[in-house]
Amino acid sequence: MRILIIGLIALSLAACSSGNKTEDQAFIDALDGAGLESQIVSEEVKDILERIPSPLEISVLLKQTENKYDPSLLNAADRIARYSTNYQKALNLGIYGTDLGYTNVYQRSQDGIRYMTAITSLARELNIGQFFEAETMGRLVSNSENMDSLLLITTQNFNRINQYLLSQNRGHLSVLLLTGGWLEALHITCKVAQQFPDNEQLQETIGSQKVILDNLMHLLTYFKDNDKSIPEFLADLQPLKEAFDGVTITTVYQPSTYEIVDGVMVVRDNSSSSIDIDSLDIEKIRTSTERIRKKIIS
Numbered sequence: 001m002r003i004l005i006i007g008l009i010a011l012s013l014a015a016c017s018s019g020n021k022t023e024d025q026a027f028i029d030a031l032d033g034a035g036l037e038s039q040i041v042s043e044e045v046k047d048i049l050e051r052i053p054s055p056l057e058i059s060v061l062l063k064q065t066e067n068k069y070d071p072s073l074l075n076a077a078d079r080i081a082r083y084s085t086n087y088q089k090a091l092n093l094g095i096y097g098t099d100l101g102y103t104n105v106y107q108r109s110q111d112g113i114r115y116m117t118a119i120t121s122l123a124r125e126l127n128i129g130q131f132f133e134a135e136t137m138g139r140l141v142s143n144s145e146n147m148d149s150l151l152l153i154t155t156q157n158f159n160r161i162n163q164y165l166l167s168q169n170r171g172h173l174s175v176l177l178l179t180g181g182w183l184e185a186l187h188i189t190c191k192v193a194q195q196f197p198d199n200e201q202l203q204e205t206i207g208s209q210k211v212i213l214d215n216l217m218h219l220l221t222y223f224k225d226n227d228k229s230i231p232e233f234l235a236d237l238q239p240l241k242e243a244f245d246g247v248t249i250t251t252v253y254q255p256s257t258y259e260i261v262d263g264v265m266v267v268r269d270n271s272s273s274s275i276d277i278d279s280l281d282i283e284k285i286r287t288s289t290e291r292i293r294k295k296i297i298s
Contacts, residue, residue, distance in 0.1 A: 074102060078114075092296065094177040162178075179216050180296065207249065220234055239291070251271060251273045256268060
């Protein structure tokens with residue numbers, strides 16, 4: 001499987017084409033509308049969530065830099081006893097999900113088992129244990145050499161969790177889970193970028209997260225009344241948002257084209273993006289990310 005930086009950027013910036021009202025803006029406008037049906041909001045939330053790149057994609061990119069496996073980058077699996085609130089459990093479940101993806105990419109099955117155990121425990125406590133049964137988790141490990149299958153399984157599993165939590169009026173936990181996973185991927189990417197300061201793919205990957213952070217903060221703002229910890233978390237994320245202010249993303253829109261592949265219509269996104277980010281931006285982003293993550297995992 002080819003995990004290309006342009007693919008990650010395209011996923012991140014899918015709604016940033018010029019000349020059209022973005023889906024993100026439509027979502028924000030919808031939230032401001034009076035009397036909006038909750039089902040419509042749920043669909044908009046799911047749409048934005050599905051456009052955020054899988055943390056596993058970031059892990060594959062990191063391995064392509066030939067960076068050695070470094071377990072010190074991860075949140076220790078034995079810390080789960082520290083997480084007592086649903087807010088803490090959801091964020092750290094997301095973090096452990098990214099850590100599991102990292103161990104799988106490097107085929108460290110023993111470490112993977114420890115993270116599987118932590119994930120299963122937190123999932124049970126959040127009443128979503130049915131999505132992390134032994135059979136499903138076993139498939140994740142057994143497919144560690146097949147990234148296409150692993151990406152498909154993890155994506156399908158998260159989509160099911162998201163739909164279930166939304167149906168239970170616990171959509172904020174889905175957003176926290178996703179934010180935790182995204183933040184851990186950003187943390188790992190920034191740490192690796194320190195070791196490879198000339199790697200443009202890593203730099204652009206970090207820069208592209210500016211749009212994703214905006215999306216996540218919009219979602220968290222919508223759910224701020226669902227958990228008293230979310231407003232404080234939004235305040236914690238603000239310095240990271242400001243750290244991204246120096247990043248400039250330029251998108252050149254080109255109409256999509258369509259073609260038939262194996263009897264299926266495939267849409268080709270012909271738009272392209274460029275990301276302007278320097279070492280000072282990356283250092284600010286890394287520092288802010290570290291501060292937020294430390295508070296979450298402590």
